[in-house]
Amino acid sequence: MKKYNIVIVGGGSTWTPGLLQSLCKNKDVFPLKRLVLYDINPERQEVIGEFAKILFKEKYPELDFEYTTDKEVAYKDMDFVFCQIRTGGYEMREKDEKIPLSFGVIGQETCGPGGMAYGMRSIRDMIEMINDVRKYSPDAWILNYTNPAAIVAEALRRVFPDDKKILNICDQPVNLLRSYGRLLDMDPNEFEPVYFGLNHFGWFTNLYDKDGNDLVPKIKEIILEKGFAPVDAEQRDQSWLDTYALVKDMLQDFPDYLPNTYLQYYYYPEYKVKKLNPNYTRANEVMDGREKRVFEECRRVIKAGTAKDCSVIHNDAHGDMIVEVAESIAHNRNRIYIIITENNGLISNIQDDAMVEVAAILGKNGPRPMGVGKIGTFYKGLIEQQLAYEKLTVDAYFEGSYEKALQALTLNRTVVDAKKARKVLDALIEANKEYWPELK
Ligand SMILES: NC(=O)c1ccc[n+]([C@@H]2O[C@H](COP(=O)([O-])OP(=O)(O)OC[C@H]3O[C@@H](n4cnc5c(N)ncnc54)[C@H](O)[C@@H]3O)[C@@H](O)[C@H]2O)c1
Ligand SMILES: O=P(O)(O)OC[C@H]1O[C@H](O[C@H]2[C@H](O)[C@@H](O)[C@@H](O)O[C@@H]2CO)[C@H](O)[C@@H](O)[C@@H]1O
Numbered sequence: 001m002k003k004y005n006i007v008i009v010g011g012g013s014t015w016t017p018g019l020l021q022s023l024c025k026n027k028d029v030f031p032l033k034r035l036v037l038y039d040i041n042p043e044r045q046e047v048i049g050e051f052a053k054i055l056f057k058e059k060y061p062e063l064d065f066e067y068t069t070d071k072e073v074a075y076k077d078m079d080f081v082f083c084q085i086r087t088g089g090y091e092m093r094e095k096d097e098k099i100p101l102s103f104g105v106i107g108q109e110t111c112g113p114g115g116m117a118y119g120m121r122s123i124r125d126m127i128e129m130i131n132d133v134r135k136y137s138p139d140a141w142i143l144n145y146t147n148p149a150a151i152v153a154e155a156l157r158r159v160f161p162d163d164k165k166i167l168n169i170c171d172q173p174v175n176l177l178r179s180y181g182r183l184l185d186m187d188p189n190e191f192e193p194v195y196f197g198l199n200h201f202g203w204f205t206n207l208y209d210k211d212g213n214d215l216v217p218k219i220k221e222i223i224l225e226k227g228f229a230p231v232d233a234e235q236r237d238q239s240w241l242d243t244y245a246l247v248k249d250m251l252q253d254f255p256d257y258l259p260n261t262y263l264q265y266y267y268y269p270e271y272k273v274k275k276l277n278p279n280y281t282r283a284n285e286v287m288d289g290r291e292k293r294v295f296e297e298c299r300r301v302i303k304a305g306t307a308k309d310c311s312v313i314h315n316d317a318h319g320d321m322i323v324e325v326a327e328s329i330a331h332n333r334n335r336i337y338i339i340i341t342e343n344n345g346l347i348s349n350i351q352d353d354a355m356v357e358v359a360a361i362l363g364k365n366g367p368r369p370m371g372v373g374k375i376g377t378f379y380k381g382l383i384e385q386q387l388a389y390e391k392l393t394v395d396a397y398f399e400g401s402y403e404k405a406l407q408a409l410t411l412n413r414t415v416v417d418a419k420k421a422r423k424v425l426d427a428l429i430e431a432n433k434e435y436w437p438e439l440k
């Protein structure tokens, strides 16, 4: 079997150890020749890289592994690039969340003004990364899950219109599928989903079992009766449990389809603002929780010299998904994933150049997305408003336009009021001086 070369961009990410464990777990079905971790932060990367050396000595001794901050070493002769960077780190995520909240607006890393701020930071680095990769590996598949995926995908669509080997993908739909699997006591790998929307802004319309029966009515019934929890509820922080619990409310109000959890920020902005703590946001929870746990555990493994009893770094949907997606492409498995792609009629009453999220058959020749036809007025209205916000944000970035940024924020359902939008925007501009283009 062919052995593949992979680079993980953002090798120092909190998700990397889980991803490395997924690569070990899948070594028989998706064998690697070479794996490189690349990061711009040598300190973070060293901890994860030294952990990886111990893990691979025990579980993947034949692997040619290295970690680096040198782009040529990182990108040369690669088959797959897994990209998970966070421009500005958790320090800026905290500002994305706290600045809007200080004006009484949703503070979330991918939704509302926080998502805009993070998007305007990510675009420049993502363009640079793709240009660098293409210099050294013109044919590599670039699997990107850097957030905010909707804004990143729209920017990359504009800059690299002919590059058919960039795939933007989010793991939230997979996590939801796994959670439905737990609810029904069924294997989620057997589900055939029908899904439409934008990233962090979509709905499952149907979910077929292997005999073609639609499971959505049953799932709705259970959620409405008993509530909803993530598949890995035991490992989740309270904020994620609260997020999943609100799916019941969303179904009570809008029972047509199963909503992506992120829709709660758009359906219930007032309620969510009241619930969010402006002094201790998700960024604080992550820095005090996952980030600490992951780095402490890596350091413990390095000191112990063995990864055999490594426990807190579990395999979650994120690592598994990205490895399985690569394997489906490499071996033409044609499995179904929910991916981000240019609309071109997939949702027939939405503009062609929207980057939409739908189910797709994924094989060697890339995704073959599945259309959903015409959608109802409520969903079309929501999507078009959010899409306008996303497109105007990307316009603002490329044109350096303050006006477009203000229009974008005013259109966002989490903001609405233009005077408020201006105040939040001005504060975000100040906080992002180092990262954003100048908006005039
Ligand atoms: N699409 C999804 O569903 C999904 C799921 C999980 C995480 N993510 C995304 O993955 C990314 C990583 O998340 P995290 O919480 O682990 O953050 P993190 O800050 O722990 O990790 C990001 C790493 O990227 C590095 N980095 C920053 N800019 C870089 C650049 N230009 N080139 C190379 N490396 C760079 C940082 O030094 C850091 O080590 C984020 O964008 C996050 O939103 C996406
Ligand atoms: O707040 P964070 O940093 O914990 O998470 C932000 C990410 O949330 C979603 O990812 C889920 C993922 O679906 C699940 O598999 C598991 O790994 O937990 C993650 C959240 O903890 C979302 O899809 C991502 O885009 C976010 O980056």
Ligand SMILES: [Mn+2]
Pocket (backbone or CB within 6 Å): 149, 170, 171, 172, 200
């Ligand atoms: Mn996501």
